[in-house]
Amino acid sequence: MxxxxxxxxxxxxxxxxxxxxxxxxxxxxxxxxxxxxxxxxxxxxxxxxxxxxxxxxxxxxxxxxxxxxxxxxxxxxxxxxxxxxxxxxxxxxxxxxxxxxxxxxxxxxxxxxxxxxxxxxxxxxxxxxxxxxxxxxxxxxxxxxxxxxxxxxxxxxxxxxxxxxxxxxxxxxxxxxxxxxxxxxxxxxxxxxxxxxxxxxxxxxxxxxxxxxxxxxxxxxxxxxxxxxxxxxxxxxxxxxxxxxxxxxxxxxxxxxxxxxxxxxxxxxxxxxxxxxGCERWMSVLVHAEDGMVHTLPGDDLYPEDPDLTEPKMYSSNKTIGALVQEGGRLHRFFQIDGVPMLFINLQPKYKHVNPLLTDLRRDPEPKSKI
The missing domain is CATH 3.90.79.10 (Nucleoside Triphosphate Pyrophosphohydrolase)
Incomplete structure (x- = not known):
């Protein structure tokens, strides 16, 4: 201990x-x-x-x-x-x-x-x-x-x-x-x-x-x-x-x-x-979008390069969640739309792991994605 x-x-x-x-x-x-x-x-x-x-x-x-x-x-x-x-x-x-x-x-x-x-x-x-x-x-x-x-x-x-x-x-x-x-x-x-x-x-x-x-x-x-x-x-x-x-x-x-x-x-x-x-230690970092919260994970473009593990930091964007997704780039994030959870991931998992099985967004609310 x-x-x-x-x-x-x-x-x-x-x-x-x-x-x-x-x-x-x-x-x-x-x-x-x-x-x-x-x-x-x-x-x-x-x-x-x-x-x-x-x-x-x-x-x-x-x-x-x-x-x-x-x-x-x-x-x-x-x-x-x-x-x-x-x-x-x-x-x-x-x-x-x-x-x-x-x-x-x-x-x-x-x-x-x-x-x-x-x-x-x-x-x-x-x-x-x-x-x-x-x-x-x-x-x-x-x-x-x-x-x-x-x-x-x-x-x-x-x-x-x-x-x-x-x-x-x-x-x-x-x-x-x-x-x-x-x-x-x-x-x-x-x-x-x-x-x-x-x-x-x-x-x-x-x-x-x-x-x-x-x-x-x-x-x-x-x-x-x-x-x-x-x-x-x-x-x-x-x-x-x-x-x-x-x-x-x-x-x-x-x-x-x-x-x-x-x-x-x-x-x-x-x-x-x-x-x-093996595995990585992950700590999600919250980003305040215009219309909600985005949980970002390591590898995501919105994830800080050197996140503070001990003090609360405010990260924000003046864009909507949908706009942030539509921008593309490296995505490793989680959020909710009208209470419906969604994962967006386009990164290769490390240490021979698997990514989550992604939601088929054709049946879900906006935003839409090509992931």
Missing amino acids: NNTLQHWREAATLILAAGRQHGNVIPKMAPQMSWNNRRRSTFDYEVLLLKRSQKSGFMPNAFVFPGGVVDVSDFSNDWIQVFQRHANKPNFGLGVVRQPSSTRSPMFVTDRMKFGSAIPGEVAFRICAIRETFEESGILLVVPDSAEVDANQDLTEAYGQDGEEMAKWREEVQNNPLQFIEMCKELRCVPNIWALHEWGNWLTPVFSTSTRSRRFDTAFYIACLQKKPWWTPEEAIDEYRTQTTWIPPPQFYDLSRLCHFTSIHELHRFSYNRALE
């Missing part, structure tokens, strides 16, 4: 995808398909989204992936005993990311030994994501401490909150994250960190001085399960597009990425093969 951070806290989030028990699909990836064409196919998996409390000080009522702030217990050296079969392996057997350290997010390359922890960040952030998912949903990603899990190339299993014992442990972990270590020791299991594949890294934007205490540098992971009944990515986006639910931009962006994959096996294969490529 990095206690020296002044402007944000470290966090971890888990995109949990699970196979459905019905529906026939053709397992393939179609990066060039539009959203409306993709509607003709059927997803054979669903993703877990949880609704935040209305009283929450951060994104109330939003539907989000499970996750939360890193706790000191996630970096506790007591995990060495829990992971004793793997503790001497690089990153506990997770593998080494190929991305150069010079472009790697600071949260991944920070030397945790400086803060007294022998737990690599790659491991601790996964522990955090698994612990938070258990606390928030009752779904537990663990394997027996004797299991051979180095590769973990197959879809994984999850344990639900079945029986009084697991309900008791969940309550104890909610009250004290240190109990997650004790639970693993008593049940002779380890968090299945190998089932979590690196997906992305989002830094909360600088909205105002009042939001400084609610900024998070968040590692996004993905895990693919055999089965569990939740929404499909398509259904989640439909809920958002009809304004039935609110989904924050990072979740909307990544759900739109998932829409390339109708098969849980194809999604797992892609995320497993891509995970060691």
Whole structure:
């Protein structure tokens, strides 16, 4: 855990995808398909989204992936005993990311030994994501401490909150994250960190001085399960597009990425093969257009060359959102028209990732685009 951070806290989030028990699909990836064409196919998996409390000080009522702030217990050296079969392996057997350290997010390359922890960040952030998912949903990603899990190339299993014992442990972990270590020791299991594949890294934007205490540098992971009944990515986006639910931009962006994959096996294969490529840390920068707000992301022509990561800055344009899109150039942005979310991207994704599946704007309000 990095206690020296002044402007944000470290966090971890888990995109949990699970196979459905019905529906026939053709397992393939179609990066060039539009959203409306993709509607003709059927997803054979669903993703877990949880609704935040209305009283929450951060994104109330939003539907989000499970996750939360890193706790000191996630970096506790007591995990060495829990992971004793793997503790001497690089990153506990997770593998080494190929991305150069010079472009790697600071949260991944920070030397945790400086803060007294022998737990690599790659491991601790996964522990955090698994612990938070258990606390928030009752779904537990663990394997027996004797299991051979180095590769973990197959879809994984999850344990639900079945029986009084697991309900008791969940309550104890909610009250004290240190109990997650004790639970693993008593049940002779380890968090299945190998089932979590690196997906992305989002830094909360600088909205105002009042939001400084609610900024998070968040590692996004993905895990693919055999089965569990939740929404499909398509259904989640439909809920958002009809304004039935609110989904924050990072979740909307990544759900739109998932829409390339109708098969849980194809999604797992892609995320497993891509995970060691790395990812960028993204922080959206707001640009005030004449008729609304534009969330810009790295690479966009409107994105500042050297954005201030700590102080709120006002960026504005006297043009409409439609005019800004019609200008063309490098586009990597998100905005809403009459409550309808839209993504505009014409950049090649880095680290062998995929861009979101873009909305077919022929069915949507202005502005129109040739993207």
